[in-house]
Amino acid sequence: MDRLLELDSLFWEATRETLGIVAATLLLGGIGGLVLGVLLHTTRPGGIAPNRVVHVVLNLVVNFFRPIPFVIFIAAAQPAARLVVGTGIGNPAIIFALSVAASFGISRIVEQNLVSVDPGVLEASRAMGAGRLRTTLTVLLPEALGPLVLGYTFALVAIVDMSAVAGVVGGGGLGSFALTYGYRQYEPVVTWAAVLVIVALVQVAQFAGNRLARAAMRR
Amino acid sequence: MTPTPSTPSGDPLIRLADVSRVFPARSRQGAAVTALDHVDLDVRAGEVLGVVGYSGAGKSTLLRLVNALDRPTSGTVTVAGREVSSLSERALREVRRDIGMIFQQFNLFSSRTVWGNIAYPLTVAGVPKERHRERISELLHFVGLADKAHAHVEQLSGGQKQRVGIARALATDPRILLADEPTSALDPQTTGEVLALLRRVNEELGITIVLISHEMEVVRSLAHRVAVMEAGRVVELGDTYDVFAAPQHPATQRFVSTLVEKGPEPRALGRLRERHPGRMVTLSFRDGAASPADVFAAFIERGVTFELVHGGVEDVHGRTFGHLTFALTGDPAAVADAVSYVATLVEVSAPGTADGPDHRTEAS
Numbered sequence: 001m002d003r004l005l006e007l008d009s010l011f012w013e014a015t016r017e018t019l020g021i022v023a024a025t026l027l028l029g030g031i032g033g034l035v036l037g038v039l040l041h042t043t044r045p046g047g048i049a050p051n052r053v054v055h056v057v058l059n060l061v062v063n064f065f066r067p068i069p070f071v072i073f074i075a076a077a078q079p080a081a082r083l084v085v086g087t088g089i090g091n092p093a094i095i096f097a098l099s100v101a102a103s104f105g106i107s108r109i110v111e112q113n114l115v116s117v118d119p120g121v122l123e124a125s126r127a128m129g130a131g132r133l134r135t136t137l138t139v140l141l142p143e144a145l146g147p148l149v150l151g152y153t154f155a156l157v158a159i160v161d162m163s164a165v166a167g168v169v170g171g172g173g174l175g176s177f178a179l180t181y182g183y184r185q186y187e188p189v190v191t192w193a194a195v196l197v198i199v200a201l202v203q204v205a206q207f208a209g210n211r212l213a214r215a216a217m218r219r
Numbered sequence: 220m221t222p223t224p225s226t227p228s229g230d231p232l233i234r235l236a237d238v239s240r241v242f243p244a245r246s247r248q249g250a251a252v253t254a255l256d257h258v259d260l261d262v263r264a265g266e267v268l269g270v271v272g273y274s275g276a277g278k279s280t281l282l283r284l285v286n287a288l289d290r291p292t293s294g295t296v297t298v299a300g301r302e303v304s305s306l307s308e309r310a311l312r313e314v315r316r317d318i319g320m321i322f323q324q325f326n327l328f329s330s331r332t333v334w335g336n337i338a339y340p341l342t343v344a345g346v347p348k349e350r351h352r353e354r355i356s357e358l359l360h361f362v363g364l365a366d367k368a369h370a371h372v373e374q375l376s377g378g379q380k381q382r383v384g385i386a387r388a389l390a391t392d393p394r395i396l397l398a399d400e401p402t403s404a405l406d407p408q409t410t411g412e413v414l415a416l417l418r419r420v421n422e423e424l425g426i427t428i429v430l431i432s433h434e435m436e437v438v439r440s441l442a443h444r445v446a447v448m449e450a451g452r453v454v455e456l457g458d459t460y461d462v463f464a465a466p467q468h469p470a471t472q473r474f475v476s477t478l479v480e481k482g483p484e485p486r487a488l489g490r491l492r493e494r495h496p497g498r499m500v501t502l503s504f505r506d507g508a509a510s511p512a513d514v515f516a517a518f519i520e521r522g523v524t525f526e527l528v529h530g531g532v533e534d535v536h537g538r539t540f541g542h543l544t545f546a547l548t549g550d551p552a553a554v555a556d557a558v559s560y561v562a563t564l565v566e567v568s569a570p571g572t573a574d575g576p577d578h579r580t581e582a583s
Contacts, residue, residue: 124326127286128340128391129315131308138339142330218371 003187011190014177015197021095021163021173022201026156028099033106033155036062038136040107041114048122048140049132065104070162073101074169094163094171102159109151117143146217153209157202164198174198231261232395232427233285238294238304239451240280254280255291256451264394267421267428269442269459271435271474276448278431282397285429286318287311299394316344319388319426323400325380327372333359333383334368340390358386362416378409385416389424396420398430402437414440435478439463439535447471463533464505464540481542482570483529491528495546498554501530501570502545502561506538509564517564521557523549529570544570 004011036058042048043055068076077097078088085092117140125135141148164175174194182191240255254277262268272278283289284296287303296304303314327336337355346354359365362382372380381401388396398417402410418441420426432438438445438459445462447455449470455462463479466472472481482501483491492499502514518525525545532541547554561567 118324118326120322120324120326121328123288124320124322124328125339125343127288127315127318127320127397128343128387129312130339130343131312134343139328139330143328145330218373 003181003185004190004193007181007190010181011177011193014172014174014194017091017171018160018163018173018175018198018201021091021098021166021171022156022159024095025098025102025159025163026152028095029102029106029159030152030155032099032103034110036103036107037110037114038140040111041140042132042136046119048126048135062104062107065101066108068101070097070101071165071168073097074165078169089170091166091171091173093169094166094173097169098159098162101162102155105158106152106155109155110148113144113147113151114140116147146213149209149213149216153206153213156205156209160198160202160205232264232299233260233262233429234295234297235260235281235284236295236297238281238284238291238296240277240284240289241292253451255284257294258451258453260446260453260456262427262429263444264427265421265425266443267417267430267441269438269445270429270431270448271433271438271445272431272448272470273433277451278448279399281448282399282429282431285395285397286315286320312343316340316391317393318395318397319391319393320397321381321384321388321399321401323403325377325384325404327380327383327387329372331372332368333364333370333372333375336372336383337387337390340387344391346391354390355386358389361389361419362386376409377405378412381405381409381413382416385413385420389420389426394427396426396428398428400432401430403432403434410437417441435463435474439478443536447474460506460535460538460540463535464503479533479542480530482544482568487529488570491544491546495526495528495548497524497526497546497548498558499528499544499546499570500558500561501542501568503540503542503566503568504532505540505565511541511543513564514561517560518547518557521549521553521560523547523554523557 039054040058040062043051043058045052045055065073074094074097077100078093081093081096082088085096087093121143122135122139125139130138163173166173167176167179174197178191178194181187182194235258238255238258239253242252242254244251256277258277258281260281270278270281280289284291284304285298287296287306291304294304295302298314298318301314303311306314328339331339334355337358338351341351341354355368356365359368362385364379364382364386367375367379372383375383401417402413405413414437417428417430421428428441430438430441442459445455445457445459446453447462447468447470449468455466455468455471462471463475466475481503482488504511515525525547527543528546529544530542532539547557558567
């Protein structure tokens with residue numbers, strides 16, 4: 001307990017880092033996943049812009065990256081991180097790797113939720129003279145908004161989980177704090193303090209997500 | 220009898236010329252499906268054309284070719300002089316603003332209010348926002364939902380949903396309304412209300428309606444002309460009255476018999492024969508030909524006793540027809556004489572014979 005008090009400022013720094021990493025990943029990976037998911041849905045046979053080649057290639061790419069365990073992906077993605085964000089270590093590299101991995105994961109969540117939209121509604125929009133892009137942005141996505149919010153909440157929790165391995169490439173956050181100052185220094189109280197904060201973060205996120213989804217679905 | 224907005228040189232508003240639509244096989248083993256098989260069909264400006272057929276007859280495919288949600292495999296579809304079957308997706312957007320569409324499952328946007336649903340086509344058409352208010356309230360009054368402007372879709376009953384669908388389809392002031400089974404998800408009471416509204420759309424606004432349905436009652440009450448489809452072909456096309464009073468094709472006869480029985484069905488006929496020993500004949504009356512009174516007079520004149528055992532008189536847009544089955548008793552020679560005389564006035568058939576309806580004497 002005394003040790004935890006000594007680490008007070010580092011602990012809150014780690015909490016802030018986790019929040020920053022998760023927020024940046026949710027934004028970047030969220031956008032990437034949305035674009036990929038929408039493309040997966042619209043290019044499928046019977047979608048509003050069917051395109052066999054694009055659909056098959058996207059499916060292969062997503063299926064290639066999704067099964068890679070994140071702790072391995074983060075190492076494998078180091079060269080790409082150096083290319084894109086200029087460094088293979090630290091929080092920028094972690095955010096890059098997380099965003100890429102989250103994009104592929106979220107793309108499937110988005111695709112699944114878009115499938116639940118009644119194709120008849122899209123047909124009605126097209127029949128009124130709306131183009132494909134407008135139909136996607138003003139009908140397809142709004143009609144699926146409630147489930148999409150729940151899907152993103154699920155993704156957010158997964159991102160918090162993945163962000164905990166940031167320490168592997170020198171990133172910060174609660175995961176690396178717990179391993180460095182708790183596990184390796186035989187301080188279970190420190191480890192558990194990090195765990196409690198993560199649990200609290202996830203609870204708040206899930207609560208907010210449920211509220212938002214309910215508002216979107218008006219139930 | 221139909222309001223006729225002008226069309227250039229009297230051309231039909233919609234013309235399908237030798238249109239086929241073949242859906243490719245879904246799997247290597249599967250067979251291609253011919254949804255439409257060399258269909259020719261004209262829709263006149265200002266009319267309500269009813270298209271009937273069983274599921275899979277090609278009705279929906281036909282409807283979707285008109286606003287080019289689907290394209291024909293061969294043949295051409297022309298709407299108001301423009302060949303829509305070969306237009307680009309971009310050019311179609313403009314054409315589609317002139318063609319409203321309503322659906323069996325309404326297809327309203329649940330993410331928007333009633334107001335938002337009707338505003339959508341206006342936004343798509345680029346109508347400035349400040350003009351939305353007037354147009355939307357005008358439409359809501361027309362369909363009788365002025366009090367529901369800010370309701371959400373899930374708060375509406377089925378009939379209200381379809382009325383919102385109609386308001387939405389009319390928002391951009393189209394010349395054509397495509398109605399895809401618009402009442403099939405509604406109860407009989409609500410069906411009547413929606414049909415009355417569609418009649419106003421046609422009569423007050425002069426909008427041409429293409430209505431597809433598998434319910435003959437819907438077609439009878441609304442359509443000026445009826446096209447009957449079977450296996451991707453239009454097998455019969457005619458004025459609604461003629462189609463109901465004298466269906467020619469077996470498919471049409473089956474459809475009409477769901478509403479109007481030509482004579483008693485076999486089991487009922489058996490029971491009738493037990494009770495009525497005389498000769499049984501079915502007389503088919505039509506508007507403009509001899510009336511039942513003329514026939515009664517002929518029977519009485521010849522001393523033939525007659526009893527009405529089956530049938531009724533039907534009304535199509537104010538014109539009547541009916542199939543009445545009589546049991547005739549009396550001197551056999553007098554009965555035979557009466558029947559052969561009556562056959563010069565109206566169509567006579569013997570109930571229970573398979574060939575009844577289609578061997579007709581009068582021309583339509």
